[in-house]
Amino acid sequence: xxxxxxxxxxxQKFFVTSRGTVRAVDDVxxxxxxxxxxxxxxxxxxGKSTVAYTIIGLHAPTGGRVTFDGKDMSTxxxxxxxxxxxxxxxxxxxxxxxxxxxxxxxxxxxLPLQVHGVGTRRGRRNSVIELLKRVELPANYxxxxxxxxxxxxxxxxxxxxxxxxxxxxxxxxxxTSALDVSIQAKIINMLxxxxxxxxxxxxxxxxxxxxxxNVASRVAIMYLGKVYELASTDEFFERxxxxxxxxxxxxxxxxxxxxxxxxxxxxVSEGEIPSPVNVPPGCAFHTxxxxxxxxxxxxxxxLVEVKEGHFVRCHKCAAPIVAESAAAGKx
Amino acid sequence: MSDHVLRIADxxxxxKVFEGRLKVLNGIYMDVGPGARVGLVGEAGCGKTxxxxxxxxxxxxxxxxITNGTILFHDQNILKMSQANLQRMRGGGISMIxxxxxxxxxxxxxxGDQLTSVIRYAATKKMDKxxxxxxxxxxxxxxxxxxxxxxxxxxxxxxxxxxxxxxxIAMALATEPKLMIADEPTxxxxxxxxxxxxxxxxxxxxxxxxxxxxITHSLGVVKEMADWVYVMYAGNIVEGATKEILFERxxxxxxxxxxxxxxxxxxxxxxxxxxxxxxxxxxxxxxxRFNPRCSRAMQMCSGDRPGLSEVGPDHxxxxxxxxxxxxxx
Numbered sequence: 001x002x003x004x005x006x007x008x009x010x011x012q013k014f015f016v017t018s019r020g021t022v023r024a025v026d027d028v029x030x031x032x033x034x035x036x037x038x039x040x041x042x043x044x045x046x047g048k049s050t051v052a053y054t055i056i057g058l059h060a061p062t063g064g065r066v067t068f069d070g071k072d073m074s075t076x077x078x079x080x081x082x083x084x085x086x087x088x089x090x091x092x093x094x095x096x097x098x099x100x101x102x103x104x105x106x107x108x109x110x111l112p113l114q115v116h117g118v119g120t121r122r123g124r125r126n127s128v129i130e131l132l133k134r135v136e137l138p139a140n141y142x143x144x145x146x147x148x149x150x151x152x153x154x155x156x157x158x159x160x161x162x163x164x165x166x167x168x169x170x171x172x173x174x175x176t177s178a179l180d181v182s183i184q185a186k187i188i189n190m191l192x193x194x195x196x197x198x199x200x201x202x203x204x205x206x207x208x209x210x211x212x213x214n215v216a217s218r219v220a221i222m223y224l225g226k227v228y229e230l231a232s233t234d235e236f237f238e239r240x241x242x243x244x245x246x247x248x249x250x251x252x253x254x255x256x257x258x259x260x261x262x263x264x265x266x267x268v269s270e271g272e273i274p275s276p277v278n279v280p281p282g283c284a285f286h287t288x289x290x291x292x293x294x295x296x297x298x299x300x301x302x303l304v305e306v307k308e309g310h311f312v313r314c315h316k317c318a319a320p321i322v323a324e325s326a327a328a329g330k331x
Numbered sequence: 332m333s334d335h336v337l338r339i340a341d342x343x344x345x346x347k348v349f350e351g352r353l354k355v356l357n358g359i360y361m362d363v364g365p366g367a368r369v370g371l372v373g374e375a376g377c378g379k380t381x382x383x384x385x386x387x388x389x390x391x392x393x394x395x396x397i398t399n400g401t402i403l404f405h406d407q408n409i410l411k412m413s414q415a416n417l418q419r420m421r422g423g424g425i426s427m428i429x430x431x432x433x434x435x436x437x438x439x440x441x442x443g444d445q446l447t448s449v450i451r452y453a454a455t456k457k458m459d460k461x462x463x464x465x466x467x468x469x470x471x472x473x474x475x476x477x478x479x480x481x482x483x484x485x486x487x488x489x490x491x492x493x494x495x496x497x498x499x500i501a502m503a504l505a506t507e508p509k510l511m512i513a514d515e516p517t518x519x520x521x522x523x524x525x526x527x528x529x530x531x532x533x534x535x536x537x538x539x540x541x542x543x544x545x546i547t548h549s550l551g552v553v554k555e556m557a558d559w560v561y562v563m564y565a566g567n568i569v570e571g572a573t574k575e576i577l578f579e580r581x582x583x584x585x586x587x588x589x590x591x592x593x594x595x596x597x598x599x600x601x602x603x604x605x606x607x608x609x610x611x612x613x614x615x616x617x618x619x620r621f622n623p624r625c626s627r628a629m630q631m632c633s634g635d636r637p638g639l640s641e642v643g644p645d646h647x648x649x650x651x652x653x654x655x656x657x658x659x660x
Contacts, residue, residue: 181374
């Protein structure tokens with residue numbers, strides 16, 4: 001399709017450790033359309049951050065392809081042309097560690113401008129003030145250092161830094177998990193505003209499903225390095241199919257009775273998340289699945305499209321369609 | 332005997348720093364009844380942890396200093412207790428679950444070593460080694476850890492996050508305390524594991540009728556865990572009510588802002604946050620500390636500090652909008 005800005009195909013990222021190979025990301029495929037927000041949810045160890053880091057180039061993928069705007073980006077960051085790097089930016093989770101404590105805000109914000117040769121040296125201070133203005137911070141913050149700022153303001157600076165190079169795709173890796181709810185609302189609203197103004201595309205990573213409901217246009221759920229369900233946000237929250245999705249949705253503590261009403265019936269969560277070094281055979285979720293049946297620990301289910309745009313990885317809920325496609329594949 | 336396990340009145344705490352004094356706690360009132368499950372909600376930096384440290388008598392001093400107030404635990408003032416009595420109280424009377432189970436457990440001792448030492452310290456009568464061990468194994472079984480005998484001999488690094496937090500819960504409850512303080516016990520855990528741990532905690536405290544203070548920043552978690560909720564802002568309790576009242580009819584502008592800022596599972600976009608940030612404790616705003624961020628602030632809000640006043644049955648608010656009048660809104 002022409003309007004797919006980012007295409008990820010069969011992406012794999014393994015880490016070799018002394019205790020075995022960690023299959024952090026194993027065969028992940030998705031596309032992100034221009035101007036949309038794709039949310040990736042998952043618990044710790046599900047590989048959601050590794051997906052982000054591999055796309056941005058912090059890790060070279062073990063296998064698979066990443067295509068951005070029609071150009072292959074399956075290499076590590078050092079082999080990418082600088083003009084491409086400019087178009088992809090990332091905001092990390094913890095603004096306390098992603099900003100250099102020994103630099104002033106002006107130095108932090110002018111570095112990306114220098115590297116990518118945006119504007120002239122003389123005009124740079126004005127560009128930085130302009131950036132600060134966009135994230136609603138006063139110009140006198142130029143001379144402050146990150147430690148003098150509150151957590152929310154630091155994250156604003158990190159966002160301003162990502163916006164500096166006029167990117168097309170921004171990866172937001174849990175941008176508000178370290179912040180309080182009152183500040184979270186402000187930052188999310190600001191991010192939505194930038195998206196509208198600049199036609200930005202977001203890859204939004206979070207473990208907070210309530211937040212996801214309000215920001216994403218499509219949601220992918222990951223478990224132990226694989227995508228288990230992918231659907232439009234409305235479909236995902238109204239008609240979840242995968243038992244893991246249902247378990248996760250029914251485990252969220254919520255406040256309002258109307259929220260309680262949209263949660264699927266409680267699936268009591270049991271068991272531990274297995275280690276990604278020893279991913280269970282078959283469907284990785286079978287050890288905790290309330291609807292497990294005999295095939296689940298032997299065959300690995302595939303991610304199948306059960307409805308237009310709604311993909312599920314499950315033997316049971318996608319069984320009829322799996323059989324059909326398998327028959328078609330043999331012919 | 333009063334009918335309160337814990338009663339905090341007019342607690343003030345200051346921290347002395349180079350620039351002056353940080354007035355962190357500014358007159359805290361809180362009651363915890365027997366078997367009550369009390370939730371304490373507040374954002375980062377509002378003084379939740381400082382308050383909890385005062386209750387346990389582990390406030391670092393200097394720089395911290397309790398300048399006024401009383402904390403009564405079973406009618407005994409904790410602030411005037413001797414070190415020996417405090418030590419005894421911390422073992423058997425009040426126990427604690429910390430946020431980060433990785434930091435709360437000593438990595439070089441086995442789970443069993445740490446658990447037995449807690450039981451030994453808190454024992455009121457002499458127990459022999461076998462009895463202590465039996466009690467420790469039972470505590471591990473109570474928190475539904477599989478194979479308690481093996482757990483007893485394991486080191487914390489061999490356990491997952493959820494299991495380590497279960498060990499901490501076992502430790503906190505093994506001594507059968509009257510009051511348990513849980514400081515963000517599930518913040519470091521995943522959602523599905525959080526649901527398990529909350530369910531377990533609820534069952535355990537109900538069974539033992541232990542009083543609990545549940546400290547958290549998550550309103551959703553409070554709703555699952557507490558019967559009575561206190562909302563804290565910048566060193567003050569701004570609202571206290573039963574769970575039903577607080578979530579259905581919140582009154583204080585801060586509580587409303589906090590509830591409004593939560594992303595909803597029903598969708599509909601993000602609400603507005605609360606403008607501004609938590610005040611500087613060196614020069615806190617006079618009067619109500621929320622007044623610079625409050626959309627309904629009046630002239631008198633920056634005058635004297637509003638006290639907690641009863642606005643209805645089981646509902647107390649510190650705000651001039653509702654001062655003494657139960658029928659507002």
